[in-house]
Amino acid sequence: MGEKTGGPPRAGAGTGRPGSAGGDSRGPGAGRLLGWLFLLPALLVLGVLVAYPIGWTFVRSLFGARGWSDFSGLANYQDLFTDDDTFTALKNNLIWVLVVPALVTAIGLVFAVLTERVRFATAFKMIVFMPMAVSMLAAGITFRLVYDREPEKGAANAALVSVHDAFAEAAPYPGARPRPGSGLEPAGGGFATAAESPGGSVVMLPLVALADDKVPGRARPAAAPPAAPGQVTGVVWVDFGRGNTGRPGVIDPGERGLPGVKVEAVRGGRTVASATTAADGSFTLPERAAAAGPVQLRLAAANFEQAFRGYDWLGPNLITPAIIGAYVWMWAGFAMVLIAAGLAAIPRDALEAARVDGATEWQVFRRVTVPLLSPVLVVVLVTLVINVLKVFDLVYIISLGSSQKEANVLALQMYLASFGGGDNQGLGSAIGIVLFLLVLPAMLFNIRRFRRESK
Amino acid sequence: MTGGAAPAASAPLPAPEAAPEPGPGPGKRGDGGIHRSLASRIAGRTGGGAVAVGLVLVALFWMMPTFGLLVSSLRSPQETGTSGWWKVFTEPGQMTWDNYDRLLSDDDMMRAFFNTIWITVPSTVLVILIGALAAYAFAWLEFPGRDWLFLIVVGLLVVPVQVALIPVSQLYGDVGLFGTIAGVVLFHVAFGLPFAVFLLRNYFAGIPKDLLEAARMDGGTDLTIFFRVILPLGRPAIASLAIFQFLWVWNDMLIALIYADNDSAPLTVALQSQSRAFGANIEVLAPGAFLSLIVPLLVFFAFQRHFVQGVMAGAVK
Numbered sequence: 001m002g003e004k005t006g007g008p009p010r011a012g013a014g015t016g017r018p019g020s021a022g023g024d025s026r027g028p029g030a031g032r033l034l035g036w037l038f039l040l041p042a043l044l045v046l047g048v049l050v051a052y053p054i055g056w057t058f059v060r061s062l063f064g065a066r067g068w069s070d071f072s073g074l075a076n077y078q079d080l081f082t083d084d085d086t087f088t089a090l091k092n093n094l095i096w097v098l099v100v101p102a103l104v105t106a107i108g109l110v111f112a113v114l115t116e117r118v119r120f121a122t123a124f125k126m127i128v129f130m131p132m133a134v135s136m137l138a139a140g141i142t143f144r145l146v147y148d149r150e151p152e153k154g155a156a157n158a159a160l161v162s163v164h165d166a167f168a169e170a171a172p173y174p175g176a177r178p179r180p181g182s183g184l185e186p187a188g189g190g191f192a193t194a195a196e197s198p199g200g201s202v203v204m205l206p207l208v209a210l211a212d213d214k215v216p217g218r219a220r221p222a223a224a225p226p227a228a229p230g231q232v233t234g235v236v237w238v239d240f241g242r243g244n245t246g247r248p249g250v251i252d253p254g255e256r257g258l259p260g261v262k263v264e265a266v267r268g269g270r271t272v273a274s275a276t277t278a279a280d281g282s283f284t285l286p287e288r289a290a291a292a293g294p295v296q297l298r299l300a301a302a303n304f305e306q307a308f309r310g311y312d313w314l315g316p317n318l319i320t321p322a323i324i325g326a327y328v329w330m331w332a333g334f335a336m337v338l339i340a341a342g343l344a345a346i347p348r349d350a351l352e353a354a355r356v357d358g359a360t361e362w363q364v365f366r367r368v369t370v371p372l373l374s375p376v377l378v379v380v381l382v383t384l385v386i387n388v389l390k391v392f393d394l395v396y397i398i399s400l401g402s403s404q405k406e407a408n409v410l411a412l413q414m415y416l417a418s419f420g421g422g423d424n425q426g427l428g429s430a431i432g433i434v435l436f437l438l439v440l441p442a443m444l445f446n447i448r449r450f451r452r453e454s455k
Numbered sequence: 456m457t458g459g460a461a462p463a464a465s466a467p468l469p470a471p472e473a474a475p476e477p478g479p480g481p482g483k484r485g486d487g488g489i490h491r492s493l494a495s496r497i498a499g500r501t502g503g504g505a506v507a508v509g510l511v512l513v514a515l516f517w518m519m520p521t522f523g524l525l526v527s528s529l530r531s532p533q534e535t536g537t538s539g540w541w542k543v544f545t546e547p548g549q550m551t552w553d554n555y556d557r558l559l560s561d562d563d564m565m566r567a568f569f570n571t572i573w574i575t576v577p578s579t580v581l582v583i584l585i586g587a588l589a590a591y592a593f594a595w596l597e598f599p600g601r602d603w604l605f606l607i608v609v610g611l612l613v614v615p616v617q618v619a620l621i622p623v624s625q626l627y628g629d630v631g632l633f634g635t636i637a638g639v640v641l642f643h644v645a646f647g648l649p650f651a652v653f654l655l656r657n658y659f660a661g662i663p664k665d666l667l668e669a670a671r672m673d674g675g676t677d678l679t680i681f682f683r684v685i686l687p688l689g690r691p692a693i694a695s696l697a698i699f700q701f702l703w704v705w706n707d708m709l710i711a712l713i714y715a716d717n718d719s720a721p722l723t724v725a726l727q728s729q730s731r732a733f734g735a736n737i738e739v740l741a742p743g744a745f746l747s748l749i750v751p752l753l754v755f756f757a758f759q760r761h762f763v764q765g766v767m768a769g770a771v772k
Binding site for chain 2: 039045048051117135138146155386397432433436446
């Protein structure tokens with residue numbers, strides 16, 4: 001350590017030879033006593049609040065919920081796999097550990113490499129790094145706003161809906177259904193006639209359950225088209241006038257046609273022709289529709305689909321990806337900053353040499369930059385794994401009151417089991433010990449790295 | 456690996472070329488290819504344009520959640536209940552200070568805010584003091600077992616608080632620290648110490664021995680050397696540690712959730728109890744969250760260099 005400072009080498013410092021004397025101008029006795037005195041407050045606090053509790057928790061994990069009289073051996077550890085909530089937590093933690101560190105590191109790497117090419121790198125890094133300073137609680141509240149179910153309120157769904165609507169045409173009549181008894185039956189999201197219609201027939205397709213304002217302004221009073229020889233014609237209309245005076249299945253005065261409905265002719269499960277209704281709701285299928293015999297008529301599902309409303313981010317299925325999204329937002333800056341520092345230390349010559357040899361930018365990145373960066377990438381990954389194992393606040397706040405069971409992770413389950421009403425400190429202790437064991441490899445990694453670097 | 460990324464970084468805190476610091480000219484690297492062919496330079500330029508646009512979009516995307524929270528905290532609950540915060544772009548008249556007025560006159564929230572300060576400041580000061588004493592001993596005093604003890608401290612860096620929560624709660628119950636600010640502070644000190652000792656020891660070890668010798672020649676004792684030489688020279692590392700610990704404690708929820716009671720609960724805990732009925736009281740949550748977030752952000756912007764160094768040195772915590 002610190003050899004670069006130019007002072008005479010200090011004996012003992014970080015050489016792994018405890019107690020090696022020399023270099024000090026005083027007798028070893030005085031230093032010994034004083035050393036312990038300076039250490040005393042730290043050792044006291046660490047001993048009482050960290051070291052002793054680790055031992056205590058381990059012993060406690062061998063006892064059941066009722067306390068010291070309730071020796072249960074490894075039963076609490078079995079609960080990790082048999083207790084539903086705890087097992088979900090274990091599974092989710094596995095997902096977190098497998099997905100998140102790699103994802104965050106990859107994003108950080110991309111940002112770090114790309115920022116080298118722009119002039120506003122400093123500002124960019126500051127913005128992306130900023131969430132690191134924010135509490136997981138505040139981030140959790142922030143993201144609950146982002147993930148609101150209603151696209152009118154939640155930014156995530158609002159963005160998705162506007163992107164979706166820009167590419168896909170909205171269904172004209174969401175929620176409409178056929179008048180009961182009209183012969184139309186649900187089929188694949190749309191509706192199809194049970195009977196088959198030969199050429200020359202006029203098919204009446206009455207719909208209901210359409211609010212007045214859902215009928216477009218261009219709709220004209222419904223009119224059945226005249227029968228045309230060899231052709232299937234018909235009308236799609238709202239079989240429901242103001243005041244509900246109309247007769248079912250018959251076009252009454254005041255009932256309007258539905259323009260823009262897609263009508264398909266189906267034979268043997270295959271669509272053979274299609275037509276779109278006019279302003280008065282009438283349609284005429286091309287001759288080939290009924291050329292080979294009678295056909296079923298189907299109002300395609302696309303006419304009735306509910307408008308896309310985004311996803312239920314906080315619901316049971318998406319809660320973990322949603323929380324991971326918030327976590328990535330918080331930690332990408334961390335990975336980016338560490339990797340950028342590593343990147344700055346890569347000798348430019350190595351990159352230039354590769355370029356002179358004709359390597360493409362991608363090859364330079366893949367074959368030179370990444371291998372040279374690997375020590376930094378490992379540190380970032382290990383740090384993230386440790387952090388992800390302990391993730392608590394973010395999961396707790398974002399899933400509170402919605403999908404806590406589905407989002408559960410070990411640190412949260414430990415809290416719930418021991419303090420949040422679970423009333424089972426045995427299980428809580430076992431989870432604590434498991435978390436401890438899971439970070440143990442990282443601890444050894446740290447110690448080894450430290451010893452290597454102090455040589 | 457650059458000094459920055461390695462916690463074991465030698466001497467004077469790695470002046471990381473890292474981030475937020477206006478470093479050696481951004482242009483230096485990207486288009487610094489004097490030797491590059493014209494074709495690749497043109498490709499670099501056009502690619503650079505696309506990259507720049509992409510990064511601007513990413514930056515906007517990254518700011519959006521925080522910006523959304525800020526705007527939400529400035530709208531009335533009725534409006535937040537029916538439409539998104541982006542409506543203020545078309546109807547700026549919606550902005551109001553009402554939520555903040557109410558928050559500032561809410562006794563519970565204000566007490567929680569001050570509790571946060573009463574928890575954070577002592578935790579930070581104590582960690583620095585106790586940590587620096589130990590770091591000095593590890594760096595400059597000779598005693599048997601020193602190096603092994605220090606390795607144990609390095610090992611403790613990553614210990615999850617979950618292994619200590621239950622026994623410490625019982626301990627606190629026995630000695631009357633449960634539900635007190637002192638209890639919360641003490642726990643933060645304990646779990647902040649390994650990092651503090653680690654960071655400071657590595658920095659202190661790099662202070663030139665000559666300076667210490669000179670002080671000793673002048674008749675200085677270890678205590679005066681500690682206060683007159685080590686602490687002043689160690690300021691950069693202490694600043695990093697202070698900011699890091701400050702943010703860590705300020706942002707904590709779990710430890711306070713367990714050890715604080717209603718009267719000693721900090722802002723994070725007060726807000727989480729409000730967030731059980733999320734939709735119903737967004738007018739408290741949004742400004743409260745912003746209040747709890749603005750202090751760390753100010754600290755971040757004021758001391759970003761130290762913060763970045765602390766984070767880099769603390770990697771693997």
